[in-house]
Amino acid sequence: MRSPKDMRIIQIEVTNACVHQCSNCTRFCGHHKKNFFMDWDTFQKAVKSLEGFDHCIGIMGGEPTLHPQFERFARYLAEQHPLDYPIHTTRKPILNFPRYIRDKNYFGDECLNQCKGVGLWTSVTKQYYKNFELIQDTFSYQSINDHDNPSLHQPLLASRKEMDISDDEWITMRDNCLIQNMWSASITPKGAFFCEVAAALDMLFDGPGGWPIEPDWWKREPKDFGYQLNWCEICGGALFHSGRLSSEEIDDVSPMLYERLKEVGSPKLKAGRVSVMDMSNPQPGQQMPDTKNRYLTDFNERVSRDNSILFPGKIQGIVFCQTGVGIKEKLKKLQRSLDHIIQFATEQEIADKLKSAVTGHEEVIVVSPQLQSFGRTLNKAIEAAGDNWICLMKEHSEIPEGIIERLKSVVINPGVLYSLPGLEEIKLFHPEARALKSACYDGVSQCDSLDMFYNLWSADKQVELEENFDILQNPDLEDWQLLADDADSEHRSQVHQALDKIKKDYEG
Numbered sequence: 001m002r003s004p005k006d007m008r009i010i011q012i013e014v015t016n017a018c019v020h021q022c023s024n025c026t027r028f029c030g031h032h033k034k035n036f037f038m039d040w041d042t043f044q045k046a047v048k049s050l051e052g053f054d055h056c057i058g059i060m061g062g063e064p065t066l067h068p069q070f071e072r073f074a075r076y077l078a079e080q081h082p083l084d085y086p087i088h089t090t091r092k093p094i095l096n097f098p099r100y101i102r103d104k105n106y107f108g109d110e111c112l113n114q115c116k117g118v119g120l121w122t123s124v125t126k127q128y129y130k131n132f133e134l135i136q137d138t139f140s141y142q143s144i145n146d147h148d149n150p151s152l153h154q155p156l157l158a159s160r161k162e163m164d165i166s167d168d169e170w171i172t173m174r175d176n177c178l179i180q181n182m183w184s185a186s187i188t189p190k191g192a193f194f195c196e197v198a199a200a201l202d203m204l205f206d207g208p209g210g211w212p213i214e215p216d217w218w219k220r221e222p223k224d225f226g227y228q229l230n231w232c233e234i235c236g237g238a239l240f241h242s243g244r245l246s247s248e249e250i251d252d253v254s255p256m257l258y259e260r261l262k263e264v265g266s267p268k269l270k271a272g273r274v275s276v277m278d279m280s281n282p283q284p285g286q287q288m289p290d291t292k293n294r295y296l297t298d299f300n301e302r303v304s305r306d307n308s309i310l311f312p313g314k315i316q317g318i319v320f321c322q323t324g325v326g327i328k329e330k331l332k333k334l335q336r337s338l339d340h341i342i343q344f345a346t347e348q349e350i351a352d353k354l355k356s357a358v359t360g361h362e363e364v365i366v367v368s369p370q371l372q373s374f375g376r377t378l379n380k381a382i383e384a385a386g387d388n389w390i391c392l393m394k395e396h397s398e399i400p401e402g403i404i405e406r407l408k409s410v411v412i413n414p415g416v417l418y419s420l421p422g423l424e425e426i427k428l429f430h431p432e433a434r435a436l437k438s439a440c441y442d443g444v445s446q447c448d449s450l451d452m453f454y455n456l457w458s459a460d461k462q463v464e465l466e467e468n469f470d471i472l473q474n475p476d477l478e479d480w481q482l483l484a485d486d487a488d489s490e491h492r493s494q495v496h497q498a499l500d501k502i503k504k505d506y507e508g
């Protein structure tokens with residue numbers, strides 16, 4: 001056992017709601033009749049209680065991005081726990097996102113910031129993508145795992161009392177529990193805990209709660225863990241070295257814990273997603289790998305190849321028309337690349353011309369001029385595009401053959417305004433961009449030209465795509481080099497070594 005003060009991370013559990021119900025989840029997702037969502041006061045208290053803890057503070061769930069106040073929590077935590085070297089990259093296209101995040105964790109969190117920052121544990125959901133810009137700008141460490149991969153989770157709902165383990169033997173086993181010795185202490189709405197799994201057991205079985213969330217709670221030593229160690233008595237954390245594929249969504253539980261799940265009315269048990277173990281031979285599933293994280297060895301597998309959430313799905317075109325001349329031919333070309341096309345004009349006469357040209361083209365919309373205002377009409381066009389990436393251009397612009405398909409194969413940041421390679425006049429953006437949310441409807445309405453609209457994005461969030469934007473590379477290496485050169489002399493060589501290692505990996 002370790003004191004939380006010696007841990008690399010302490011978690012703040014903001015919810016146990018999740019889009020998954022993985023096998024043997026450490027938060028027992030699927031077994032709760034009602035999910036919790038931590039309130040703002042408790043979150044603030046949790047962050048304040050960790051003042052002086054000079055390592056990573058994680059936001060965890062369930063799926064933390066499902067919390068309605070996720071953005072507020074993330075910003076507050078980052079403000080209260082600032083980084084020595086903020087790393088605001090992740091703006092250029094990325095072909096292999098898990099690999100990029102592995103590099104960013106290693107370079108930015110581990111070496112540059114010496115593991116002092118804010119972390120996010122997420123299963124890369126639609127909400128993650130919705131918050132992509134915020135997450136990349138705020139979290140120095142990300143543990144991403146969509147669990148649609150070969151992750152192995154060991155059983156946790158079992159008691160050593162159902163196995164032939166003597167008290168002496170047990171104390172040694174418990175104190176060597178790999179989870180407590182490698183993972184984290186945590187804070188839930190019910191208090192602070194020496195172990196994240198103990199915290200989740202307390203939540204599931206309506207336990208007495210944790211220690212008060214007050215300054216220095218995390219300085220307790222194992223000798224002070226007291227009543228919280230009772231949770232180890234009904235936990236498989238120290239008992240098993242094998243696990244089941246998380247994606248099977250079945251929990252392996254002992255007969256005693258099966259009864260306890262029945263008592264709390266577990267929906268997952270009612271749905272038949274629980275398998276009762278034979279406690280005379282209880283090492284179900286496959287042997288856990290003997291690696292640092294024990295459940296998934298290959299970082300590249302953390303987001304499955306079938307997970308399309310991070311990639312631009314549809315790309316809609318918005319075309320600003322000032323003449324309407326030759327629009328039929330232009331539309332034919334644009335339709336070869338874009339999913340839908342929205343045209344707008346500020347003059348009614350031109351809009352009428354456009355409307356007559358698109359009769360019969362269901363995938364083309366013409367937005368009527370709004371009070372002859374460029375900004376108001378653009379607002380309407382953006383609204384018509386829905387929650388999709390938008391390619392914005394003037395009527396004479398031509399999209400190079402194949403480029404839209406190439407863009408759909410890379411991860412691009414919804415907070416960034418991109419220009420197509422060598423084509424300053426064609427821009428790509430997402431309606432979720434912070435630049436647009438901050439400007440709000442009125443900010444866009446006040447724009448009287450495309451240039452004014454583009455300037456809603458700060459200069460560092462405007463990126464011109466390079467010709468070879470979709471090759472396997474780490475596109476941030478040059479920016480990271482500048483950060484490495486800036487690092488204080490004590491850590492500079494370590495940071496440069498990390499960078500060299502990442503560069504070599506790509507060369508190999």
Ligand code: SF4
Pocket residue numbers: 018019020021022025026027028029061062063123147246
């Ligand atoms: S993604 Fe799976 S393991 Fe993670 S919290 Fe959700 S159910 Fe649990």
Ligand code: SF4
Pocket residue numbers: 174177178179180195196197198231232235236237238
């Ligand atoms: S046995 Fe369970 S509750 Fe106890 S330290 Fe290990 S994981 Fe935590």
